[in-house]
Amino acid sequence: MLPSYFIAHGAPSLVLEQHDYTDFLKQFASTLPSKPRAIVLFSAHWENRTQSVSTVDTYSTIYDFSGFQDELYRMTYPAQGDLAISEEIGQLFAKNGIPSVMDSERGLDHGAWAVLKLMYPAADIPVIALSVNRHLTNEQQYQIGKALSALREQDILILGSGGIVHNLRRLNWRGGNTPEEWALAFDKWIQEKLEKWDLEALFQYEQLAPNAKEAVPTNEHFIPLLLAMGAGDSSRQAKLLHRSYQLGTLSLNCWEFK
Template sequence: MLSPVFLAHGSPFTLFEESEFTRFLKRFGQENRPKAIVIFSAHFESETTTIAATDDVHEMVYDYYGFPEPFYQVQYPARGSKIVASIVEERLKQNHIPVQMKYRGLDHGVFPIMMHAYPEADIPIVPVSVNPFLPAREQIAIGEALKGLEEEGILVIGSGFVSHNLREFDRDKDATPRAWALEFRNWIREKVMTRDIESLSRYDVLAPHAAMAVPRAEHFVPLLIALGSGSASRDVQVLFDTIEHGTGTTLSFQF
């Protein structure tokens, strides 16, 4: 089943880790083999929804700082697909969503996931931007415009984190989860599982500790886009769910 997913993308350290999370990504790739991937990355921001169209091997965007040299030598030579990019563009236009084509390479919201899930780099990838300042309902509408792409063998991925506050991350990956992070994670999980669009559209005022968990929305809105792109006739599935570094949830869904 190639139904849309929201995946936690991990930190740059995920590139070289062997963990339960990376083993999950490997299993996911083995179980889901699309013809192409359309991925909304938290690290690709634009006011207008932007599609990175190319048929060439993607460039690498090392959008992190202060890591050892091997982190800047990683290569993931997947190609893009102008045909798939055009399909996405047409779907968005038909639904009156402003869209533009402008190339950008693969950032760390994309290649750490892909390197573990699809190490052969043999699946075309089309990165699409997010605008963290759009209202939640508009984020969901972007996803809704892409409903049914799985019928064409195209997997839609939202890549981010349900909670993402670097100032609250503990250095210890196995640190005891903070109470506020658990409460926020549990609220989001419940509302997503029941497809409570009304509550999720107001998560910033309804969810406990929302301002702490989501100080800026760029890592959260890929969840709303992926949710919108799924079918309401299918049950939502939790794919993975842990809390690392005390506050960072790996909660991932299939819609």
Template sequence: MKPALPTLFISHGAPTLLIDPVPTRDFLATLGADMPRPQGIVCISAHWTTRAPLTTHTAQPDLIYDFGGFPDELYRMTYPAPGNPSLAERVTQLLENRGIETGRDMARGLDHGAWVPLKLMYPHADIPVVQLSVQPHLGPAHHAAIGAALRPLREEGVLILASGSATHNLRDFFGRALDAPPPQYVKEFDDWLCRAVEADDRDSLLEYRDRGPNALANHPTPEHFLPLFVAMGAGGQGRVLHRAFTYGVISMGAFAWE
């Protein structure tokens, strides 16, 4: 039997990650090759929020260019990865088996929280991709329970890829240079997050709003942090894969649970 795949949380940053000369671009460009090749990918993206978890059952998903004001070349980019309705149905069944209300989306494509990092990780676009939505109103424990329900996928050659941002305060984003150093409130939260992941301190992570330093300053809204709990819930011991910052306030941290 092949070993179970790790689960991943990666920070996808701005769509310009695909063209910016930053360390995270180089990291993601080698990450896929450094791992066993998955047979399919379930991507939990911060950019799809719904009342209850939904999966994409699209056989050939289009790209969603869900951003504005960026260089024209980003809107010309393609990522023709196939979908996998059978894998989407497997996700649906696993969630329903745990009593988690869920549903099916028969038309949605891939948003930039999915296709931007995947274009770096798997540039040939030859691995089927299914997206799973997040529920900002339901909190960390709900998303950890989703991850626990999806854990069997790891034994089935499916990569659970959570895509969000380790810190994400866009109110403090404007006017900062791409390579600006992180302000103290960002660095303190990022340091705490890395320690908590490597210590497997799940209680602290689940209660990040109360226990994480400057938590609300770093995540005024939760949607970019909640995918992390799906990856955590589906995996075992956590470890830090990558640390970097863009525009000072955006931590590009990446983590694996094995």
């Protein structure tokens, strides 16, 4: 059974950068027990009030950013979809009382393709992209991930792509890779609750965690963490695989749930 993972996607330029985190992502595939049959990925940059499931045959590449290097706008990630798995996901959602819709048009945004291009550059594994909904409760987010946990038994890799500390307005352009104290305090609180699988606390992180409003000014990047964690509900083991920071307030974390 494959674990599920939360991966931080950082800035769109991540795919062009060279540092410890990009090295980690480039080695990620070699750490798995087997090559995934497919990748199911929740991206913070695809928001919809109804859970959307991609049924695209071959993905276009969405450049949902501006002002970055010209090279980024020439990159593509023409992954294939898998209609049978998309339909199975729809059935799992229906079984668990989660309304969903199929989407046959949307391409992959940078929250998906920028990390996948580092992890699986050949784009030779089918991808099923899934949306996030910032208007649900944290418990509902977890339950959406839990509804898909059975896919892990089919060698399907479940990824949530976002960012635990993600405050673009508080970026420290002179701070380099040193995290702000408030950002580190929030990250460490989340780490403690994840490792204890303390759902009661995590579902109330906005009220309980130190500096939550600064670390998570809007929740769409945090949601994929709860989705990936929910997919690991059957065994409830959380492991931090990587943590680093950019510009003081962007945490680059990878969490494994199995």
